Amino acid sequence: MTITFITGANKGLGHETARRLIEAGHSVILGARDAERGAKAAAALGARFVQIDVTDDDSVAAAAKDVAANEGAIDVLINNAGITGRQVAGLDELTGPDAVEVFDTNAISIVRVTHAFLPLLRQGTDPRVVNVTSGLGSQTLTHDPARVESHVISPLYNGSKAAVTMMTMQYAKGIADVRFNAVDPGYTATDLNGNTGTQSVTEGTDAIVGLATEPAEAGTGRVVNRHGVVPW
Template sequence: MKTVLITGANRSIGLETAKQLSEKGLFVYLGSRNLENGEQVVKELTEKGFQNIKAVEIDVTNPDSISAAKSSIENEQGKLDILINNAGILGVIPQTTTETPVKDIQDVFDTNFFGVIRVTQAFLDLLKKSDSPRISNITSGLGSLTLHSDPNWKYYHVKNAAYGPSKSALNAYTIALAYELREMPFKVNVIDPGYTATDFNAHSGPGSVESAASFIIKHTLTDDSAPSGQYYSNDIEDETGISPW
């Protein structure tokens, strides 16, 4: 049975991804900053018939929390097949480039960018024990510099000082990570689940969590011939789903 860790999985897209992967027969570690919250979610899922889901406490901004989660999974499984870096924050709104305090921008980057690096580096040795390791970094269309430079893009005017740039940085890190792991069986990609109705955006997005999770899984449970170092978006309206960087 393949194992997967999803950070920030106690609600919204992360939770739906956990549910769908459980239904596909994977053992899911449902990452939550607060263990009690995560265990309550797992209890509710178990009562609904979901199997092989376990809550694990992991705060991506806290190295000790990450280390403890890694030790727990290593003791129970010995390896990790899939890492989905889903945890993210929007930050204080509005985020003007001229007035947003640097501390507010740093807080967003600490979760959305540095948090991914912390978790990835911590779990890399467990992923290397898998026959087909996968790392999916959950990004946003707002991280695309190409789209942000196109006045005809439908979200052209949605610009900010912290959230979008944190995802652009994440995209850049993913390219470098995929390159560094290119001689191993890793598939490392960034996946934009699309503008989805969640608590994150006060349910303003047009997409559903079911569609978002399905898209993440489609580009995570890939075969050996699949690309690595790619940028997929659920908002791109063609069969490839490939987004410009």
């Protein structure tokens, strides 16, 4: 049975991904920062809950230790946890701490979690990492007036997702025994956008589930959405 660990999975895209992968036969470890909400979500889905704050080294290390003691390995790591950051009236109000919070949660956490879970992935079968990025981090899409991405001004979120995509590509080039791919869920109705997205949460997880379940020959070092390869 494929064992999958998902961060930020107590709600939204992470929760729906967990539901769909359990339905597909995966054994899912649901990771979340809030212990009460995470445990409740896991119990409802039939997943195992592990508390993890992706911005905290000790919390991430403890989560990896928990999985090592219980499952001993994982096959899929889905780095899904993310935030939009503090809402401001104008960009001139953004501060250094605002940037640190967003980049730490969305981008630096991927390094932190990947480092802790790589030994577990290497004990698994066809190990893969799926990093949730965004079309808002694509220079191509954000410069195309016909795309909704070009009308969103959010330097910290967009910049952090551009970093996620580049880091994914670099991991894919530098680590040969684990596959790394990034996924753009698309404009999906979740708490991150006040549920204004035009896609359902199921549509938003199509590509995440696809990367988590595809065969090894599908490859590494790609950015995809539910329609195919994403230009960036």
